[in-house]
Amino acid sequence: MKIILSCVLGAILLIAIFGVNPWATSAKSKTLLSTTYTELETGVERKANGIYEVRALTRMPGVSADMVRWWFADYLQTTAHYQRWHPKAHVWMDWENKVPGEVIGASHLVHEYIGKDLQKLRIQFVDPTEILGEYTPQNDRFIICARAGLLEQPINGAQMCHVVQNTEYGAQMRSVFWQGYVEKRRGNDTVFSIEGLLGNTAVARLMLTNKQSAIDLMTHAIEEMNILAGFLPELYQQQGPKSEPQTSE
Helix, strand or coil, X not given: CHHHHHHHHHHHHHHHHHCCCCCCCCXXXXXXXXCCCCCCCCEEEEXXXXXXXXXXXXXXXXXXXXXXXXXXXXXXXXXXXXXXXXXXXXXXXEEECCCCCCCCCCEXXXXXXXXXXXXEEEEEEECCHXXXXXXXXXXXXXXXXXXXXXXXXXXXXXXXXXXXXXXXXXXXXXXXXXXXXXXXXXXXXXXXXXXXXXXXXXXXXXXXCCHHHHHHHHHHHHHHHHHHHHHHHHHHHHHCCCCCCCCCC
């Protein structure tokens, strides 16, 4: 009986420290790629493993998934472009490992205000399967995912995805951030570290993330994506890829 009691107490202690399945990722795509609205579309929620899930749903009339793909992969190149996206919050940007027409493998280096604080961030865009697991690509949908961390230190602290789905009125974007995935990085690779081992416990996540920072991130996403939706159709018409000229026979 003492052994059983010790095991139970030990299990309770481990759950209290690490949370429930602290490195879980399997549930991410279930609601993010849902074709119907889910229980949480805009809001913040603390998960059992200590992660803060932050969501923002943006309806984008007149926008298409291809427009948003073009914005990230082709157009967004200068600080002026970046500041137009959110004039009050976006301060500076640059790219690392950027290839024209591609975004996976590139890192977006930014200074931006989230809430009252200036954040200096490195947003490393990755293949969506790294964050969501297996999924089926679709022509009417654009998915962009990233590992986000500190610009001036080799530490990531969050994962994120934007899913843009074409609709009858334009498009809608689901933006989801998972605050509290701590990883040490070397270049574009994540490596084993004490920071990652300890930082992914529920106890550490409770100390490192809080509801106000999650709300600030949600508010920032709502603002910047609504601003983008306001000017992107006209910008795409003026500067987007042109259709090939027709030839007469």
